[in-house]
Amino acid sequence: MHPFISKNFPFQYMAAAFISLLVIMIPEPVSSKCLDGDCRNGTGTYRYNNGDEYAGMFMNGRPHGRGVCHYAGGEVYTGFFDKGMIHGNGVYSYKGGEQFSGTFYNGAMQYGTYTFKNGEKYTGWFFNGKKNGEGTYYYSNGYRYEGLWENDMKHGPGYVYSGKKLIVKGIWMHGRLARKTRP
Numbered sequence: 001m002h003p004f005i006s007k008n009f010p011f012q013y014m015a016a017a018f019i020s021l022l023v024i025m026i027p028e029p030v031s032s033k034c035l036d037g038d039c040r041n042g043t044g045t046y047r048y049n050n051g052d053e054y055a056g057m058f059m060n061g062r063p064h065g066r067g068v069c070h071y072a073g074g075e076v077y078t079g080f081f082d083k084g085m086i087h088g089n090g091v092y093s094y095k096g097g098e099q100f101s102g103t104f105y106n107g108a109m110q111y112g113t114y115t116f117k118n119g120e121k122y123t124g125w126f127f128n129g130k131k132n133g134e135g136t137y138y139y140s141n142g143y144r145y146e147g148l149w150e151n152d153m154k155h156g157p158g159y160v161y162s163g164k165k166l167i168v169k170g171i172w173m174h175g176r177l178a179r180k181t182r183p
Contacts, residue, residue: 031047031049032046032047032048032049033046033047034046035047035053039058041058041059041060041061042057042058043056043057043058044058046058050072052069052070052071052072053069053070054067054068055067055068055069056069056081057081059083060083062081062084063081063084064081064082064083064084065080065081066079066080066081067079067080067081073095075093075094075095076092076093077090077093078090078091079091079092079104080104085106085107086104086107087104087106087107088103088104089102089103089104090102090103090104092104096117098115098116099114099115100112100113100114100115101113101115108126108127109126109129110125110126111125111126112126114126118140119140120137120138120139120140121137121138122135122136122137122138123135123138124136124149125149130151130152131149131151131153132149132150132151133148134147134148134149135147135148135149142162142163143160143161143162143167144160144161145160146158146159147159147172148172150174153172153174153175154172154175154176154177155172155173155174155175156171156172157170157171157172157181158170158171158172168180169181169182
């Protein structure tokens with residue numbers, strides 16, 4: 001008899017304890033694996049547990065250098081990685097048809113062009129995934145706004161054009177035209 005089980009211990013509890021012990025000892029199947037090449041320090045293709053698949057350069061087992069990542073959610077990133085993080089120039093295509101093309105810094109959009117699925121686009125600076133700093137928004141009706149942004153809103157001096165013609169010159173506050181100035 002096992003030293004931790006008494007003579008009066010019912011059989012079903014012993015069976016349950018044994019099965020529990022087996023479950024703890026048998027590792028789960030791992031689906032993460034290198035599919036091709038050298039996924040440690042070279043070029044290869046690697047599939048992650050969550051279904052993401054990366055093909056490109058590796059350093060110390062992490063994406064580093066140029067590569068392409070197909071995310072399980074349908075997004076695709078083509079560009080540069082640094083120590084496993086999107087970093088440098090690249091193109092991130094979203095499942096819904098939107099796309100960012102430009103520079104990433106530590107996994108975040110920094111400067112580039114974001115194209116919306118309705119055809120409108122923004123070219124400029126980003127901070128925390130939002131339009132921040134100097135940028136130009138191109139509307140589908142042919143108008144464009146050139147000026148400053150803060151947290152995805154026009155904020156500061158800016159200009160609205162229709163083609164080459166200046167329509168409005170002014171100061172925006174939190175997305176609203178606060179004051180028109182002379183063109």
